[in-house]
Amino acid sequence: MSRRRVLTGSGAAALAAGTASVGPLLWVPPASAAVRPGGVHLMYGKNPKHRMAVSWSTPAGVRRPRLELGLDRTYGLTVPAESRSTKDLGTVYHHVDLRRLRPGTRYHYRLSHKGASPVTGTFRTAPKVQRPFRFAAFGDMGVNAAAAAHVALIRRMRPKFAFVVGDLCYADTSGGTGVGGPQTQDFRVWDQWLNQIQPSAGHVPWMTTVGNHEMEEGNGELGYSGYLDRFQLPGNGVKGAPVTYSFVHGNVGFIALDGNDASYEISRNLDYLGSAQDQWLRRELAEMRSDPEIDFIVVGFHNCMYCTNLVHGSDGGNRSRWEPIFDRYSVDLVVNGHNHCYERTHPLRDGAPVIEAPRGAVIDSTRGTTYLTAGGAGQAVYPTGGRPISYVSIEGGVRVPETTEWSALTNEVHSVAFLDAVPRNKRGVAKLKLTALSTDGKVIDRLTLKRRR
Incomplete structure (x- = not known):
């Protein structure tokens, strides 16, 4: 299924305002499909109500690193990751910059690449109204x-x-x-x-x-x-x-x-x-x-x-x-x-x-x-x-x-x-x-x- 088809399908409709933006993809050589995503960490974007970055790593390059996002575990939105290599290591770091998210909303995400077992998690955006x-x-x-x-x-x-x-x-x-x-x-x-x-x-x-x-x-x-x-x-x-x-x-x-x-x-x-x-x-x-x-x-x-x-x-x-x-x-x-x-x-x-x-x-x-x-x-x-x-x-x-x-x-x-x-x-x-x-x-x-x- 193409990315365009995923983004325009029923899963995207369920997310309403939720869309995503990523940078250019960096091609890296493929590694064993058995490698699972690790080192998962989140960062707010400049507006925590609407933006969240999800990052993770693999010990080497992998095919089709991606994030799936949704309001529940049916997900619905698939976003390819931007991948970066680094000095003196085979490790590759993957990033997805999610934008136009709903304020105060709990999202489910799933990280995977071709042939790998996925890693799942959740996060919540900052609320629209002030709360403790x-x-x-x-x-x-x-x-x-x-x-x-x-x-x-x-x-x-x-x-x-x-x-x-x-x-x-x-x-x-x-x-x-x-x-x-x-x-x-x-x-x-x-x-x-x-x-x-x-x-x-x-x-x-x-x-x-x-x-x-x-x-x-x-x-x-x-x-x-x-x-x-x-x-x-x-x-x-x-x-x-x-x-x-x-x-x-x-x-x-x-x-x-x-x-x-x-x-x-x-x-x-x-x-x-x-x-x-x-x-x-x-x-x-x-x-x-x-x-x-x-x-x-x-x-x-x-x-x-x-x-x-x-x-x-x-x-x-x-x-x-x-x-x-x-x-x-x-x-x-x-x-x-x-x-x-x-x-x-x-x-x-x-x-x-x-x-x-x-x-x-x-x-x-x-x-x-x-x-x-x-x-x-x-x-x-x-x-x-x-x-x-x-x-x-x-x-x-x-x-x-x-x-x-x-x-x-x-x-x-x-x-x-x-x-x-x-x-x-x-x-x-x-x-x-x-x-x-x-x-x-x-x-x-x-x-x-x-x-x-």
């Missing part, structure tokens, strides 16, 4: 027992999506420094990580950003080619920086930045965008702040703007570039990773705390921006934070000591942050409730941000 929702926030995961336990924890907590702030799998352990050469690289780790997260990422989107470990030597000028081979990103970010994007879910606007473009500590990609990322950030924040439906703004990137941990400390490049912008547009929450720990600041303006926010506090987020380090998702923890004196990396990578009165709470255990967004009540007050959980589900921090319109 939960998302997970974390970085620095890797492939290990703690990371696998966190995938299980995320499934139990049932977030609508995960906001993952870089250093995903550590396939290149040089971390953007270039030290060590090819022996620091094992790109098979990418497939291990994608298979590890599939129990969650195959059903809810994992919205990822790049960290220093995504700057892989030999993978393009910026080192991002391997990352881009494996993810179908929203594509509405800075021109020349496809790793950046924004989206809105409910009453929260999300912005994913490339922290490597502003980092003084690890300067491999410093200033590769010139002023373009800052200009784009200002436009996005201005648009979000003018939208009456958006209460909270959450910005995510890898490098720490404020962290007492002595392994990486704080990055003055990100601070000097973006803190004035965050202050101007009253960003509510900034999520970072990089330091393998948990830490939260008091609300800050111009680098200084404006009010105290101990564990359990309820604060007016219009007073200042809260900076969250959520880098304890799996890699070995860094037990060197919470000190009254830490340091900030300034231009040239020089570490300058600084006092840390801005730090509200630190914890060195593995952990994941969960945030519950609550739309405005009858008094016009919206809430964003943070709960940080250790691997075994114990609460290590709580905080409630509130805003009134």
Whole structure:
């Protein structure tokens, strides 16, 4: 049956507004038909109400990789995948960018290729009207027992999506420094990580950003080619920086930045965008702040703007570039990773705390921006934070000591942050409730941000 016949048949009618769009197909040599799809992961498009990308991999090239989509297990719509090869591996990554989906709708999908047993799953688009929702926030995961336990924890907590702030799998352990050469690289780790997260990422989107470990030597000028081979990103970010994007879910606007473009500590990609990322950030924040439906703004990137941990400390490049912008547009929450720990600041303006926010506090987020380090998702923890004196990396990578009165709470255990967004009540007050959980589900921090319109 031709694709045209499938798209115009009764299955397409059942989907009503549901259609799909894909890029050009990349031909790859066929592999054994016994190979099943693996490493399944989802990402929202720029409009989560109407767009979802489904990605998966096979150990080698296959014939006719495709996705079937429907409102039930009869499916009805068949879409061929765009396939991409990658550096040093036989693995091929397949992507389908689904568009014009119905808001708030549960879809069934089936992934297959010629001669293979299919893999099935479901996903739900963002709702048309505002409702309470939960998302997970974390970085620095890797492939290990703690990371696998966190995938299980995320499934139990049932977030609508995960906001993952870089250093995903550590396939290149040089971390953007270039030290060590090819022996620091094992790109098979990418497939291990994608298979590890599939129990969650195959059903809810994992919205990822790049960290220093995504700057892989030999993978393009910026080192991002391997990352881009494996993810179908929203594509509405800075021109020349496809790793950046924004989206809105409910009453929260999300912005994913490339922290490597502003980092003084690890300067491999410093200033590769010139002023373009800052200009784009200002436009996005201005648009979000003018939208009456958006209460909270959450910005995510890898490098720490404020962290007492002595392994990486704080990055003055990100601070000097973006803190004035965050202050101007009253960003509510900034999520970072990089330091393998948990830490939260008091609300800050111009680098200084404006009010105290101990564990359990309820604060007016219009007073200042809260900076969250959520880098304890799996890699070995860094037990060197919470000190009254830490340091900030300034231009040239020089570490300058600084006092840390801005730090509200630190914890060195593995952990994941969960945030519950609550739309405005009858008094016009919206809430964003943070709960940080250790691997075994114990609460290590709580905080409630509130805003009134």
